[in-house]
Amino acid sequence: AGLEKTASVEPASTALVPAPVDIANKLRYLFGRNGDYTVTDAYQGTAWSVREKLIDSFNKTHDHWKEEDPKFIYYLSAEFLMGRSLINTVYNLGLDGEYAEALNQLGYEMEKVADAERDAALGNGGLGRLAACFLDSMATLDLPGWGYGIRYKYGMFKQALKNGYQVELPDIWLTKGNPWELRRDDVKFEVGFGGRVERRKQGNKEVTMWTPSEKVIAQAYDNPIPGFNTPTTSNLRLWDAVPLTEFDLSAFNAGDYDRAMLERERAEGISAVLYPNDSTPEGKELRLKQQYFFVSASLQDVLSRFKAVHGNNFDLLPEKACFQLNDTHPTIAVAELMRLLLDVEGLDWDQVWTISTKCLNYTNHTVMPEALEKWPVKVMAKMLPRHMEIIEVINEGWTKWLAGHLKDLAPEERAKRIAAMSIIHENPWNKDEMLVNMAYLAVVGSSAVNGVAAIHSNIVKDEIFNDFYQIFPSKFQNKTNGVTPRRWLAWCNPELASLITDTLGTSEWINDTEKLAGLRAYASDKAFQVKWAAVKKAKKAKLAELIKKVHGDEVNQDALFDIQIKRIHEYKRQYLNVLSIIWRYKQLKKMSPEERKKAVARVCVIGGKAASAYDMAKRIIRLVTAVGDVINKDPDTKEYLRLYFLPDYNVSLAETIIPAAELSQHISTAGTEASGTSNMKFQMNGCLIIGTWDGANIEIAEETGIDNVFVFGVRAEEINQLRKERKNFKTDPRWDELMRDIEGGMFGDKDYFKPLVDSVNNMKVGNDWFLLANDFASYLKAQEDVDACYKDQSEWLRRSIMYTAGSGKFSSDRTIREYAEDIWHVKPCRPTV
Ligand code: GPU
Known part of the structure; x- marks a missing residue:
């Protein structure tokens, strides 16, 4: 006996142990540590303590679901x-206050401790x-x-x-x-x-x-x-x-x-x-x-x-x-x-x-x-x-x-x-x-097939699976993507979150992002704009700190922070971004010191990984770093223009970069980016968008007001025809000049960059499949519009507020509700507390 069945003993929840004691217990009994904790220790003790609360909640939920x-x-x-997971877990479980205080007692700050997590x-x-x-x-x-x-x-x-x-x-x-x-x-x-x-x-x-x-x-x-x-x-x-x-x-x-x-x-x-x-x-x-x-x-x-x-x-x-x-x-x-x-x-x-x-x-x-x-x-x-x-x-x-x-x-x-x-x-x-x-x-x-943004779902129906669509039209649906407003606004930008909560008089927007529309009423309010700008400034300071840590450079924190972070892909056209940065650099070089003072200063950041076997993507990364090496050191221009590649772009880096961004780039060839989701994260954080009429950019522009977005480039419907006509396309003289610069070794590594130049310029090799040359002129024009708008800070801030106010649709809560209703037919089942 006794071996087959254990006596029934109800375990006591560790929720009863005060958090600082529980953290110290975890460190003593799981890690054999007694005082003299490192930050990593503080993270481990906190995480293993929080884990038990998470498991309590997990068990309750699953007992309930089993019953129902x-x-x-x-x-x-x-x-x-x-x-x-740490920050997300303590905030989602409502344990943030308790654990922040516990860590303070131990002599640590939650933010630093959270940074120790991989x-x-x-x-x-x-x-x-x-x-x-x-x-x-x-x-x-x-x-x-x-x-x-x-x-x-x-x-x-x-x-x-x-x-x-x-x-x-x-x-x-x-x-x-x-x-x-x-x-x-x-x-x-x-x-x-x-x-x-x-x-x-x-x-x-x-x-x-x-x-x-x-x-x-x-x-x-x-x-x-x-x-x-x-x-x-x-x-x-x-x-x-x-x-x-x-x-x-x-x-x-x-x-x-x-x-x-x-x-x-x-x-x-x-x-x-x-x-x-x-x-x-x-x-x-x-x-x-x-x-x-x-x-x-x-x-x-x-x-x-x-x-x-x-x-x-x-x-x-x-x-x-x-x-x-x-x-x-x-x-x-x-x-x-x-x-x-x-x-x-x-x-x-x-x-x-x-x-x-x-x-x-x-x-x-x-x-x-x-x-x-x-x-x-x-x-x-x-x-x-x-x-x-x-x-x-x-x-x-x-x-x-x-x-x-x-x-x-x-x-x-x-x-x-x-x-x-x-x-x-x-x-x-x-x-x-x-x-x-x-x-x-x-x-x-x-039963159901769906695309991830309106334009994409149309391409799914009209092009890739058109034969199937004709036979089963009702099988095809759209479910525009979304992102969680918890991680991507409330937890990664607590400063903006509290400003929003104070202004709306409620934090309900975290569950019901449509409520963010209430910010529209404040978009032109000067006093509110000042507060809004202060938050952005604080977040920019954090990103500047990171740039300093990685590259050793101080950057001008009053410059426009211009960001493109995503996987490196030819269709996402980081290359086009670099070309416009080189063009900007050349223009600045030509200016007198007086003229330069009137220019809008920019700190450009590009980040993203290239698949290990994707040769062209790796060349693009090298072009970014090579151009950065030249322009960041140039005494004539470095006050006005910088370009940094931030290595190892990942989720936690995004949580630092996105709140600090003022302009973000989503410039894929029209019809190639199914949706994009970082565009939504930037929008939530009041970051203006320069983008093509592609993926979710379109719906974002609709929600934000199209005039508030810097839209450029050819439309998806034109692409097939333009590709056919590429051979006769007459490139812009500025484009030709830039190609000669890269080929001529302005940024070194001539031979390594040759295939890049050929891929967009040589009909025999790449044929510029993603139509960079076609969009080049309208992209430069859109960039001029960006500068003009940034000079009018009040207008820029108004737009910034309109972005956050218009981001309600892009909560993944909305997306998931649509899946649950139209595809899954699954209903909420909430455990009783
Ligand atoms: N996407 Br397929 C990936 O990240 N990986 C993939 O293997 C495939 C698609 C992306 C799309 O490129 C992007 O446009 C979309 O927003 C995202 O999926 C989520 O739908």
Whole structure:
């Protein structure tokens, strides 16, 4: 006895222990520290103390959800770019005052302590950060929902500069432990790869058996997600890959230690690293393995919980669970859900297809055709033979159905349409290879398909999936992205937050951002403008401090702070920004000292990572640093113009940069940026935008007042025609001059910059696919408008206030409410306190 069952003892919540004592306890008992704490100690003690409060809230929420058994949304994503957790957790749980004071007693400041935390960087950029904002909003809105992803051992690489070139360093983020996760030793699933598929008679039924040749265990880690101003704490469940057995004992006993360890390395390799590609798939087998690994574990997990409550009543599944596929990365879910219900649960095809399509929905995040994932049939058949069969059957059914649906078309036209919509098709670049088009699989296999901004959703309907749209118009929706106003305004800019709260007389805007519209009444109020400007100034001082720390330079804090931070991509056109900075520099050089004094001074900051294999992006980074090296040292101009590349752009750096920004750049070629989300963060923080008529810029301009935004460049509808006519395009003489400057070695490294010059200037090489030259003149004009406006500080401040006032729409709470109502049909379920 006694061994089977432990006595029931109710644990006392550590909420009863005063925070300073609890922090000291954590340091003594978890870290063996007795006084003489470092800042890192202070962080660790605080985090491990806060963790327990978070777990209390997490447990209450999940007890409640278990009792109520509501419908759940599962957000499947290969990336979650969470950033730091301490500040977010104490503020969301309302523990900020208590812990700030506790730290003061220990002789520390919360802000400095929070700085000791490493970012959880399990994502590349916008897509991964969107997933993180969505979790915050789901919890805040009390929606029963979890995220599911991979617990990468190495997250997004750390970027350093060496002689102005990007170097990549591994992100070893877990070495000091992770107080924000909880390993669930009782939650693990087997995931198989390879092997063979057989059919056997079982009674009068034929069953399919997949015998994988390789198996690993997916081990669950829970990351509690606190909502704001609610008792709800939801969950992000991440999977770690571990070997089935610790190691091969027979090999070990035979003295073959290396071989004994191989199995372990192979398994752990699956969740080892995040692929550092943003918006372009890297067709590596390990990537498909990662995708299947986390999708299979997540679906098995959901089905096992479903069965524990509802047994085999799988027709009920769509009323209890739905899955959002964050881009095509988790699309293998279409085949895996089919397989689990067909082969493991023994249901039949038609029933399973109905259930599966009801449960799945797909979000597209890019229009770039090369970015749509396609896996060679050969690769998939070898790694996932049963899934390949299932996809083939799906495709047969689909194309057969299409033939019927299109029966009125002429046979030739019909065949063409069917071929164009086939999930399995020839590789257009290699006729010997067949590909599985994951986006088509997602469109055919799910209930709803959405884009992430109005213009993008139109391109999804009218261009990329137009054939499908014509057949299933009601499947297609728009869900304009949003960002959490907690992290991106209230917590990263507490000074602005308190000014807003004081002015509106309420802090309700943190949950209801539409209330920010109340600031419009103060936009032209001189006294309010003064206060507004003081906050911006304080935030600029912080950024200036950071620039000083990184580059050793003092910058003019009265200059216009002009920022472009995002992944480096040709379509995002950081290069165009640099060209205009060089042009500005040349103009300043020509001026007399007197004339210069009248110019608007600017501090330009560019930040962002280049995928390690993206050569052109790396050259762009080097151009930024090389131009900075010249202009920052020039005694004639350095009062008026600086350019800094801030290395290792990540979530926490964004939290410092965005509140300090006065102008931010979102200058992608029209029709290429699906949405953009940093544009929304800048807007919330009262930062003016210079941008193209692209992505969410359009909706931001509508909400802010188009006259308050510096819009330039050609429109998306013109792009195809302009690309065709590029050969006859006559470049601006200023553009030609800049090309000669770079080619001539004005910034050194001539040879290294040659391909950059060619990519926009040489029809034979790059053809200026992203039309920098076409937008160059109107961009320079827009920059002149910026200067003119900045000279009128009252007008600038009025606009700045109008931005924040107009940002209500871009809360991810609004986005998530729309998903919940139009796609998920999931309702709030709030635990009682
Ligand atoms: N995006 Br696809 C990524 O960050 N990574 C990707 O792999 C793909 C898209 C971005 C889009 O580029 C950006 O426009 C959008 O705002 C963001 O996803 C979230 O929807």
